[in-house]
Amino acid sequence: MSIRRKNTPEIPLRNGLVQEDYYLNEKGFMVFTQAYHLKRGYCCKNGCLHCPYGFRKSDK
Template structure:
């Protein structure tokens, strides 16, 4: 049986009110879903091109801004 999601561990709400899943949630799931999730630890492997390349570039830009 699946465990219930825990706020701020498995997900959080962003400024627009959307539920955003954390990297931990994705790792527990075990695979990329192909939706382009912000915290995907699988480098968006199932996201079709050209969206995948754009998502990877955006992630790189965010990392450089830190």
């Protein structure tokens, strides 16, 4: 699956996020990148699109 990154405007955030940490999807939602998840250092178990830890929510 290829992800198209638009020219994502820099969103002012207090948590020290930088442009490589996220992008805005077609619906305008912030999506965290694999680089961000690795920088965070643990899995949140929310089934993130770019989870480098292999967690996937089961369909119930």
